[in-house]
């Protein structure tokens with residue numbers, strides 16, 4: 001058990017302040033109206049407080065999940081509110097919708113985008129190069145946080161993360177999990193990229209993705225649309241709500257989402273990893289039970305290896321009573337300084353948490369402040 | 383000769399569609415089909431291509447012979463049925479790979495049947511999924527001669543087959559255990575997808 005003193009607290013404050021300053025530097029809306037600026041400051045404060053709490057309490061996943069759930073809630077609120085504002089039904093639309101620029105849709109129809117880029121290149125129409133700039137954005141995110149996107153910055157992931165935390169204990173404790181199912185997202189990703197190319201449509205998005213609840217879906221006028229709605233609602237109800245609720249696991253993110261698999265593959269270019277210290281691990285299995293995305297299993301524990309599917313949520317780090325699990329850079333904890341005080345501030349964990357909150361904060365900065373501004377306006381007008 | 387050149391050029395110009403149409407069935411199969419050696423895998427690809435050829439020749443002959451009788455609802459029904467059968471086969475293959483020791487799987491996958499799987503799949507793909515095939519079919523119906531129809535489809539086949547070669551890149555993957563598992567799961571997904579597609583095709587008519 002770590003004994004905290006005032007120096008530790010000061011370090012956490014310095015960390016939070018540095019985080020706040022960096023957030024302000026990368027996306028503050030200097031030219032916008034005052035209300036939006038105030039909302040942005042509130043958002044920056046919120047993210048910084050999360051950073052402070054993570055460092056101060058050493059409970060990484062607990063505070064991460066608060067941030068992550070808030071991100072998802074605001075994302076849903078923002079999109080639903082814009083649909084209502086447009087005078088439309090927030091759930092159904094009779095217009096044929098453009099496929100959203102969503103990372104999940106793009107990964108699972110990646111070949112279509114490549115083909116479109118090829119056509120754009122041929123036609124010389126540079127306006128069609130939009131997806132490329134998103135590609136650059138994705139690369140920047142992947143280089144800075146890699147697979148941690150799925151636990152720190154994705155505006156959907158907070159849905160099943162939040163629901164899996166509603167009950168204090170899982171309703172079903174004993175069940176067998178076939179570990180080959182952990183490869184299902186990768187199978188979905190590859191298969192969907194192939195059928196999407198053959199149909200020239202984003203098939204995962206149209207047929208299976210329950211996260212369309214954040215936007216609006218097409219009306220049910222044809223049998224195909226009806227079937228699509230039945231399918232994605234069934235997947236949504238089971239993997240985003242019921243199973244996370246009763247088993248306390250993130251079913252959608254762990255076993256369905258193709259972007260999770262995509263990020264597991266490409267996220268390897270990012271150096272942050274979670275590692276098990278063999279000399280400290282007593283094989284108690286608490287980390288295995290706590291892992292919400294089915295990444296850890298008996299073999300992993302025995303061999304002290306963590307698969308590429310790990311999204312660095314920190315749940316196992318919080319759960320381990322021996323402090324055997326840590327964030328590392330390419331498997332090594334870094335000690336840049338001899339001084340204990342500086343080491344506490346500059347190590348793999350603080351670098352990692354800092355990068356994640358910076359990226360997650362920037363993502364949230366796109367939609368959280370406008371909603372806060374809206375609420376503030378409503379409150380102060382009354 | 384001109385007719386054959388036309389078929390070949392149609393095949394060449396529409397071949398990328400053949401790749402995108404065959405890949406969702408063939409790629410999972412090749413990935414899951416382990417621990418096969420390179421030779422076995424390439425043989426599977428050849429068998430698959432031979433299956434397509436057989437389907438093309440039979441269809442070329444029949445379409446040329448029957449003329450317009452094969453167009454319209456009948457060919458649509460054949461196409462939907464072939465989709466469903468391919469889906470069922472992929473699903474069976476998934477079960478065979480996922481739980482090879484259950485008695486039902488063992489009964490369904492007698493060795494001879496299992497060996498011909500790529501060929502059967504090739505036949506079904508040749509009939510149903512490929513949009514260029516439908517284009518070729520309508521041309522043969524116009525030609526209205528069995529022999530000419532067959533020659534046309536042979537040339538068409540040669541043109542399109544070139545485009546299946548990129549699928550060979552899947553082969554080195556299949557030695558990786560994780561890739562086999564992913565391939566097996568993809569077979570299950572392919573099964574469900576093609577069955578659903580076939581059924582929807584029937585219902586939306």
Ligand code: SF4
Nearest residue numbers: 150154157253257260
């Ligand atoms: S698995 Fe998918 S939905 Fe879940 S956090 Fe990752 S990208 Fe988002």
Ligand code: SF4
Nearest residue numbers: 291310311313314316
């Ligand atoms: S292994 Fe640990 S850090 Fe990785 S996903 Fe599981 S609980 Fe989270």
